[in-house]
Amino acid sequence: MGKVTPLKLAVLVSGGGSNLQAIIDACKASDYPAEIVLVFSNQLDAGGLDRGRTAGIRTEAISHKGYAGGREAYDTAVSALIEETGADLVVLAGYLRLVSTSFVQRWQGRLINIHPSLLPSFKGLHVHQAALDAGVKFTGCTVHYVVPEVDSGPIIAQAVVPVLPGDDAGTLAQRILKQEHRIYPQVIRWIAEGRVSTNDAGI
Numbered sequence: 001m002g003k004v005t006p007l008k009l010a011v012l013v014s015g016g017g018s019n020l021q022a023i024i025d026a027c028k029a030s031d032y033p034a035e036i037v038l039v040f041s042n043q044l045d046a047g048g049l050d051r052g053r054t055a056g057i058r059t060e061a062i063s064h065k066g067y068a069g070g071r072e073a074y075d076t077a078v079s080a081l082i083e084e085t086g087a088d089l090v091v092l093a094g095y096l097r098l099v100s101t102s103f104v105q106r107w108q109g110r111l112i113n114i115h116p117s118l119l120p121s122f123k124g125l126h127v128h129q130a131a132l133d134a135g136v137k138f139t140g141c142t143v144h145y146v147v148p149e150v151d152s153g154p155i156i157a158q159a160v161v162p163v164l165p166g167d168d169a170g171t172l173a174q175r176i177l178k179q180e181h182r183i184y185p186q187v188i189r190w191i192a193e194g195r196v197s198t199n200d201a202g203i
């Protein structure tokens with residue numbers, strides 16, 4: 001049997017890129033059905049760009065600061081770049097920038113995100129502190145398809161972690177990240193293998 005054509009991924013990051021690294025590492029396995037064709041960042045100094053370069057992946061960055069034309073024009077440029085690489089799936093991995101509705105529509109059903117809470121609880125930023133403040137005993141992470149409304153959209157997978165006595169936002173974030181690194185590559189595998197169904201709207 002011939003090797004299946006790998007799913008082409010564009011991974012968008014803003015920071016350190018530990019989720020990107022987990023995907024890079026997963027892609028090294030000969031039976032992993034995906035490959036990264038682009039690492040993109042809106043932050044010129046994102047650590048994730050170094051991880052991409054080290055892995056020999058095409059990396060690109062465009063600063064959003066002062067971009068002429070605003071969010072729509074910026075996202076059009078990002079879309080053009082992704083299209084140029086032939087990516088099949090856009091993977092937001094700590095991409096801490098709101099994407100425009102037209103970007104979401106352009107990649108509908110081919111755009112996923114990971115968020116460090118059990119959605120629909122704790123949307124937005126500073127979610128670890130929010131979980132601690134709420135006194136929940138369990139939290140976790142969610143991989144979901146992206147829709148125009150922030151941190152919403154059909155959930156594909158979640159992982160649960162306990163909140164332990166003495167936790168602060170940092171220790172909790174680390175415990176959740178470990179699970180993020182496990183489920184994000186897993187979900188990408190499922191999508192590549194056609195095991196994730198989409199609804200009538202294509203998401």
Ligand code: GAR
Binds near residue numbers: 017020096
């Ligand atoms: C991750 O915890 C990810 O879930 C979160 O940013 C972190 C990025 O870490 N994303 C969001 O909060 C999106 N709303 P990384 O750069 O080490 O992968």
